Amino acid sequence: MPPLPSPTEDKGKAIQEMTEDDKAAVAAAEARQRSFERSLAGPSVGKAGLMRDQTDINRIIAEASKGSKYYLNQVRKDKELTEKIEWYQAKRDELMKMANIPKLESEAERILIEVEATRDLSQTIVHCDMDAFYAAVEVQRDPTLKGKAFGVGRGVLTTASYEARKYGCRSGMAGFIAKKLCPHIIFTEMHFDLYIAASKSVREVLLQYDENLMMASLDEGYLNITPYMNANDMTAAEVVSQMRAEVEAKTQLTMSAGIAPNRMLAKICSDKNKPNGQYEMEFERTVITKFMRDLPVRKIPGFGRVTERCLEGLGVETCGDIFTHRAELLVMDHWFGFRGLCKAYLGIADNNVAPGKREERKSVGVERTFRDKTDDEDILNELTSIAEELEKDLERLQYSGKTVTVKYKLHTYENKTRAKSVGKYISTSKDILPIALELMKRELPVRIRLLGIRLSTLKDLTIADRGIKGFFTSPSKKRPASTEAGNSRSTTPIIIDADDDTELMRMEREDEAEVMDMTADDSDNVDSPLPSDIGTPPPTSMFGKRKLSETHLLGPVCPICNKALGPGTSNIGLNEHIDWCLNRDAISEASKKSPAAKKARTDGKSTAKKGRDVKGTMLDWLKKS
């Protein structure tokens, strides 16, 4: 019998013997593991409010995934991301070391004030979101599902019923993982035609409240109810209550809604009292900024898992942290888009609501996942079948295009794309397939689990291509009145397959990444210390082999102006350049090297030119919430 462990060998003692550094390392490793498990759990985890102990759920998911190729791919991606974050951190430290922090902060505040000036509280925007839409429709199809934990879709869940969500099942989750979390879960097939029909019913109701309804997908949409409120002398809450009641009466489906001055806030609000609830944001600057302050950045549409982790690496978890870290974030503008972050912090975003236009479609594609294929003939046959399906879609949707992109996913889950453009618009398998085959043959041999073809650089075939002769003749094709009664915005004569509501939906959709698209308005800001191309999410190519070899070829690249400084530039030379770069733009004006630069600055159109007292007031005002 082994001796009893002596008191000095117990765990407590072992921990005692750890140095502070050891403890910190253990804590960091655990945090990293949790972070990785969170990312494994899927994109929708963390977006919606977590209900139970998500950490435990994440652990079960990680356990179930372990060892699979998918898991290994996630490990690889996680490693890359971790390196990227470390790169950002090093970059930040390097830049901050030589920066004049008070100047950076005042510049950041100047930009915040500029962004604040764009706030518009005049429009009442509503985001409508059907509750577990596909699942709710499935219950109507098969009432025995009512009250049960079930998921819609095979392989991957497109929707989980609320009962299944209690166990941690989420949309986008692998079916077998859902089964681990909830062993009694039931799976149902998708019935797209039913969702389309239900969506159409919902849309008909919503259109009565705003004829410019913007559908973001089959189950959600944005409205601007300002005119309706005025015309009917109703409050926003009254309008939305009535609208939701009307939707439920007509479809027996419940809907949640958010009311706010812009689309981003409305979308966040629609989640607040889900399911079957509504939430109205007060149309008051201080209330909005207070709301944003504690909001995790991940909640903002367009901020996904990767951005979340990158920002987390810079100490930013909530929108409030954006202000706290404004100096670091400004210096990292090129990779994080400082103005976009400002908009998130201030709760400012687009409030335009307009249906998407048909001619705005960018691509049509078909892709399929299957069990690993290695046989060349199998692969090319699959490609043929995909091309035929694509032809049907193009015919149905009435598009042709010039760029063929073949996409495949290796058995390791790595994605690849190969593209080729041709001189004329094509739309048939006869034209597309040879190009796709040519692109794919060059890749053989491969072991793949997915294959797809996408056609882009589109031409809308429903726009009559009338030549100079036909210019004055009225177009022959009219939009059927039945599809979109009273859509006065549509000036282009187009024809829509009245039965194809999926297409309609897509057409009405608009860019979801509201806060990230803030590029347009600062091109004339000569005074800005920022590179002109702001508003860019972090590219992964900023580190790693390619960039390193470039550094060898081109010399170091200035992180401020992004220019290569030429081979042989020393670190000192680089630092001098960066210093100049920062100074040039008056961030480091206080170094007082150049009175001329100071003068130029004061003469500029900057909001900050009035000096310290005004700035101080502005800062207080910005912080106030």
Place this chain on the structure above:
DNA sequence: GTATTACCC
């Protein structure tokens, strides 16, 4: 124009 990545539902 091509390839990759992030993001959304």
Place this chain on the structure above:
DNA sequence: GGTAGGGTAATAC
């Protein structure tokens, strides 16, 4: 054993 498919946009070269 097993992790979708339809898209959009941005970036670098």
